[in-house]
Amino acid sequence: MFSGIVEEAGKITKLRQEQENLHISVSCSFLNELKIDQSVSHNGVCLTVVDINDKEYTVTAIKETLIKSNLGLVKVGDGINLERSMKMNGRLDGHIVQGHVDQTAVCKQITEADGSWYFTFEYDPELGNITVEKGSISVNGVSLTVVNSQDNSFQVAIIPYTYQFTNFHEFKVGTVVNLEFDIIGKYIAKIVRQQMDK
Secondary structure, three states, X not given: OEOOOOOEEEEEEEEEEEOOEEEEEEEOOOHHHOOOOOEEEEOOEEEEEEEEOOOOEEEEEOHHHHHHOOHHHOOOOOEEEEEEOOOOOOXXXXXXXXXXXXXXXXXXXXEEEOOEEEEEEEOOHHHOOOOOOOOEEEEOOEEEEOEOOOOOEEXXXXXXXXXXXXXXXXXXXXXXXEEEEOHHHHHHHHHHHHHHHO
């Protein structure tokens, strides 16, 4: 379980394909605090640490993860948003993020607004996910508030701190990002669909 408050943007140091799995090695400042079998969010995807050395740690993404997320598109040198699992005795500064990506979206527009930025993302609504105005959404693991909610798109406003310390500063028009929709909203949407099908 995560909060969507990214600790830092680590760097991808190695990628190794093994059959349909992708082993991703990452360097970060809290490397010496990690341990094998620990859960870490990578661009919003919960992955398990399987190896650690003095320079990097490694996680493995399986085929299903690569299909549903942007991890199959990452390259060596890319920044990747990292968050360790939430401590239950602390404040929940973001919102409840499971680390289970629902689908990807494409960045369609980036607008600077006197020190902040508006990012517009477009996604496939046929997968049954929705956003609501002022609701929560996780974009590449970052807990954000939806603005300008549409049937297949939404915007988020990014402050300078988030822009600098996550991989948002690497985004361009066409960048593919991971989305995890609000868990409460997903339950409500499913209940409504079930009632409509009766």
